[in-house]
Amino acid sequence: MRPGTSPRGTPSMKDVALRAGVSLGTVSNVLNRPELVSEPTRRRVLDTIEVLGFVRNESARQLRGGGSRTLAYVVLDTSNPFFTDVARGVQEAADAAGLALFLCNSGEDAARQAGFLDLLEQQRVEGVLITPVDADEPRIAALARRGTPVVVVDRGAGPDRCSVTVDDVLGGDLAATHLLETSHRRIAFVGGPRAIGQVTDRITGAGQAVARVPGAELTVLETAALNVAEGRRAGERLAGLPAARRPTAAFCANDLLALGLLQQMVRLGLRVPDDLAIVGYDDIEFAEAAAVPLTSVSQPRQLLGRTAAQLLLAEARGPGDHEHQQVVFAPELVVRASTRLLSARTPT
Amino acid sequence: MRPGTSPRGTPSMKDVALRAGVSLGTVSNVLNRPELVSEPTRRRVLDTIEVLGFVRNESARQLRGGGSRTLAYVVLDTSNPFFTDVARGVQEAADAAGLALFLCNSGEDAARQAGFLDLLEQQRVEGVLITPVDADEPRIAALARRGTPVVVVDRGAGPDRCSVTVDDVLGGDLAATHLLETSHRRIAFVGGPRAIGQVTDRITGAGQAVARVPGAELTVLETAALNVAEGRRAGERLAGLPAARRPTAAFCANDLLALGLLQQMVRLGLRVPDDLAIVGYDDIEFAEAAAVPLTSVSQPRQLLGRTAAQLLLAEARGPGDHEHQQVVFAPELVVRASTRLLSARTPT
DNA sequence: CCTCGGAGCTGAAACGAGTCAATCGGGAGG
């Protein structure tokens, strides 16, 4: 091991110091408090850094003291545009705070989510935003208890944690009310699994709207997941019903389901909204570009992400007097062709 | 500062050792080579870890020796489903190798991309996959030269780097050939900016197909970006042309543009494919669910990601004898209603 | 001539975990 360079691997500050003919401390000063170092020395050190290709070792730096200046958002499913929009809001806030943001895709896999949480905690990230797979509360609670700030995004949380959600009961109510006002009486809710809190909330909201109208009924068509493929399968099931018993409108738990359902309807020769009106949820970009532009319940996605990140930062920065908040935003209904009122239709 | 616990912050192995009445080395052995530790001691240490809520400090661990067991994929735009599909392939390969994957969204922002690359290098990740914003080659070359394995995804790279791409010239040729075979002669290419290599490749491919057919012509309608909004604007421009001069078919550089274009056509009362046939590119999930199911050039997205990750791992594992590879996949045309032959049209 | 002060720089002590040669204890063998 000859002096001046390590035999292998990346050069360290020590190598830089040796080669520039200064002490370790001076190299550190050049990097962290350049005003303390004289111009010629600073120049020499910087040149040496350039020549050697020295790159700070973040592990050592973090070990010694500084935080990680890193946030992570554990996303439920990056293939879902809803979450990427939320992520954009998060990124915006992280940028503003000068923090880097890592996206972790749990892909609805509890084991992978757990793996990410372990790793992030071991890496001592400044904070974690998460849309959890299931209510693996214990895991998240443990993380928070040990000192990592956590904000739950798009899922409810108890009073001992920050969360940012959209009022799903209200959203369900809005959707169902709209269908009832366009004279539908047999309405199907398409979505699942019921273990997802939002799904049940939207059912609840739709249920309360339907309960206000005598003679109206809501049937639930449970799906195994909230994606396009499941929407298609739901479409098959609906199309298989005799027309007299078939619902005249479907309220889907998200736009992916709605798009799949819509697609299957078209495929099977049923018309939307004539044979089946459809309301989606999330109002993703593609909802408007669909075969029949989709009526959908819109959520303030970027705002959701931005707010969540701000809460996280507030918690991370002022750890002492932090008050956990559960922020709830209100969704809005966006009406498009998939529920257009048919003049010919008469209530059953 | 009472013994057994640090005054603040997370407990360390030393705290565990003290409280369990063993030495530091034993705690380390319990965690890393449990077979060396007697049953009762191991149990006692594990209990103490549980009680204290000890969590390994990954920084210290990495500093001492072990790698980071982490990969990162710097994505151009997580809002584009194409990339999330690629990311899924990457995740798959990372999982198989027991590595964690962080997604970094550059959002087409060169500064953010640079920030991520800096951070990742400082964190000594095992390797970086990247779909770069522009040809910021110097930055990436520097990263690679200093020892971080890099694989470029969905963009070409020189011989001194691994890359995984899809043959865009071929894709352009496939698309244009299909339009020519369905008797179109005035074809528009919609896409841009031209600085993007893939855009020019697809133009080249389309151009060579058109050149093979006497009397056929290709006009290029350049856009500022590859998203839905730009597609709509292109639609306005096309619709504004007198019907006699208007192209009868459009080949879009990606599906987002195509969906926007399609949407604008429908809005302006033009029919697809009657007034304008449309071919997209990428065959994202929503292409099939569009107003008129979209003919599109399909790329093996997950395979792309998986292969890229495997190349990266090969480079990271066997650093000595690594041969850089430039893998090129072939795209496939998926024909749907947006280019259906008018004569073959089935009555509704 | 001595002292003081400050700019510039130094060097050692952390930070937390992994490693490994050295040590301890106790049972078997002589």
Added chain:
DNA sequence: CCTCCCGATTGACTCGTTTCAGCTCCGAGG
């Protein structure tokens, strides 16, 4: 009773960086 051996455990050292008390000059003030 003494050795030897072996499994279990120890603790000093290391990784790369930050920090900080302290050192050395050197010029100004007394």
